[in-house]
Amino acid sequence: MLTKGKWLEFLDVMDEMFPDAHCELVHENPFELTIATLLSAQCTDALVNRVTKDLFQKYKTPQDYLNVEIEELQNDIRSIGLYRNKAKNIQLLCQRLIDEYNGEIPANREALVTLPGVGRKTANVVLSVAFDIPAMAVDTHVERITKRLGLCRWKDSVLEVEETIMKKTPIERWSRAHHQMIFFGRYHCKAQNPQCHICPLLSDCREGQKRLKKGLVKL
DNA sequence: ATCCCGAGGG
DNA sequence: CCCTCTGGAT
Numbered sequence: 001m002l003t004k005g006k007w008l009e010f011l012d013v014m015d016e017m018f019p020d021a022h023c024e025l026v027h028e029n030p031f032e033l034t035i036a037t038l039l040s041a042q043c044t045d046a047l048v049n050r051v052t053k054d055l056f057q058k059y060k061t062p063q064d065y066l067n068v069e070i071e072e073l074q075n076d077i078r079s080i081g082l083y084r085n086k087a088k089n090i091q092l093l094c095q096r097l098i099d100e101y102n103g104e105i106p107a108n109r110e111a112l113v114t115l116p117g118v119g120r121k122t123a124n125v126v127l128s129v130a131f132d133i134p135a136m137a138v139d140t141h142v143e144r145i146t147k148r149l150g151l152c153r154w155k156d157s158v159l160e161v162e163e164t165i166m167k168k169t170p171i172e173r174w175s176r177a178h179h180q181m182i183f184f185g186r187y188h189c190k191a192q193n194p195q196c197h198i199c200p201l202l203s204d205c206r207e208g209q210k211r212l213k214k215g216l217v218k219l
Numbered sequence: 220a221t222c223c224c225g226a227g228g229g
Numbered sequence: 230c231c232c233t234c235t236g237g238a239t
Contacts, residue, residue, distance in 0.1 A: 025235080041236035047226060048235090081224035085237080119237050139235035158236095182235060191233055192229075 002150040004168050006204050010149065011173060013200050014180035017188075021179035023129045025049065030105040030130035031097075032056055037125045038089060038117045043080050051077055062094035062103050089117025107131045121158070128175045136174050138162045141185025148189060150206035 002010075014021075025040060026049045027033040035055075040048045055076055059065050065073065074087040093116045097103050105126065106112060112123035124137035136142075138158045142165070146152045151168065152161045169177055188195045194208075196217040202208040211217050 023235090037235075038237090040234085042224075042234055043236095044227075044234050046234095079225065081226075081234085082222095082236085083224070085223055089237085117237065121236060125235070137235070140233080141235065178235090185235090192231095 001153075002204065002206070007149075007151055007168050009204070010201060011169065011177055011180075014177065014184060017200075018180045018183045021176060021183050023125070023179060026052060027130075028056070030107075030126060031062070033130045034093075034105050034115075034118065034122070034126050035090060037122045038093070039077060039080055039086055041086070041122075042082060047080060051080055062097045065090055065094045066098075086117065092116035093118065105130070107133065109135070120162075124162075128178070134171050134174050136162050136166050136169075137178055138165070139182070140191075141189075142178065142181045144191060145181050145185050145189050148194075148205060148207035149201070 023033075024045050025033060025036040027036050032052070036048055036052050039051065058076065070087055070091060073090065074083050077083050077086060080086065096115055097105065101111070107127070107130075109120075109123050109127060112118050112126060113120055118126075121137045121139055124135035127133040127135040128137065138161050143152075143158060143161055146161055146165060147154050147156070152164050156164070165177075166174065185191075188199060194211070196202055196205075196208045196211055197219050199205070199208060202212070202217070208217070
């Protein structure tokens with residue numbers, strides 16, 4: 001397993017590689033961020049931004065999303081995967097905001113995760129980015145990287161991964177580390193063909209060493 | 220465990 | 230062709 005010291009060294013490397021990593025989902029308020037994050041499930045954020053550019057011009061308030069037929073909303077987000085579920089969840093979410101939260105996104109996890117289409121990961125993104133409340137969102141990149149490095153076990157649940165990262169990371173660093181891991185996972189520690197040959201962490205990485213011995217790392 | 224589900228990269 | 234993308238609900 002990776003020691004806490006090695007983990008902190010990893011975070012320092014992230015600071016060098018991605019000094020200003022930040023949320024790349026384009027948004028102007030908590031409501032837009034929630035919609036964008038909901039749309040980002042199993043989808044690149046570049047594609048989300050392409051869709052929300054027009055979407056956020058057309059729909060400003062929760063009521064705006066309820067004033068159109070579901071088919072029209074589906075069409076507006078069709079280029080994103082899972083568009084039927086996402087369109088339905090957006091309208092259900094908007095109705096709940098109006099009925100129970102005065103049309104505003106609530107700033108606490110318990111309320112957020114009850115919203116349609118909003119799970120723990122999305123809630124943590126909204127808390128952290130929109131409200132500056134410390135939270136660690138575990139997405140596909142964060143899970144893959146922490147397990148490859150050996151900070152977490154392969155069998156760990158996403159909740160266990162979240163707890164481990166929070167325990168071993170200074171709280172003021174949670175948000176930055178989250179976005180740095182997204183960049184690192186997207187461009188270096190990719191799901192396919194990870195760039196182990198140029199990775200500064202190869203000597204400390206459990207998966208990297210494994211791939212090295214298998215001859216999968218071309219130096 | 221399975222379904223949803225289009226765009227992009229290899 | 231295949232796999233992956235800032236997951237969530239059943």
